[in-house]
Amino acid sequence: MKARPAYQVKEYMADGSIEEIKIWQIPRTEDKPHGLKYSFVYIVANERVIGYDNFEGKGDHRHYEGKEYAYAFENLEKLWHDFKEDVQRFKEDIR
Numbered sequence: 264m265k266a267r268p269a270y271q272v273k274e275y276m277a278d279g280s281i282e283e284i285k286i287w288q289i290p291r292t293e294d295k296p297h298g299l300k301y302s303f304v305y306i307v308a309n310e311r312v313i314g315y316d317n318f319e320g321k322g323d324h325r326h327y328e329g330k331e332y333a334y335a336f337e338n339l340e341k342l343w344h345d346f347k348e349d350v351q352r353f354k355e356d357i358r
Contacts, residue, residue, distance in 0.1 A: 265289075266300060281306040282350065286339070294322060297336060303346040305353065313349045315342060325349070 270286040284303050291298040295317060305313040314326040315334060323336040327349060336342060 269299075279308070284343075284346075294320065297338075299339070301339075301342065303342065305346075305350045313346070313353055315346050328353070 266287040266289045268285075269288045270284065273281065273283040275281055282303075282305050285301065287300040289295060289298055289300050299317075301315070301317060303313075303315040304311050311326060312328055315324075316326075317323045317336070323334045325332050325334040325345075334345075
């Protein structure tokens, strides 16, 4: 089975920021035991300030303001929640 797009959305916010979410179904592997490849990004002024992904060879991880952290993937619902929570925290911090 090849990667199959499962979900994709790109939202342009009133403040000029962008949220983009991409999810693909893929074969389960040691690197991706959940059978998903994903990329969740929040972009401000053409710069990724928050991101969650599982880029080849790196496993599940998150980016927050230029730093990279391991991320313990549980399920898509929690991933979505964690991403939205980080976006909200970032917005509150820059006010």
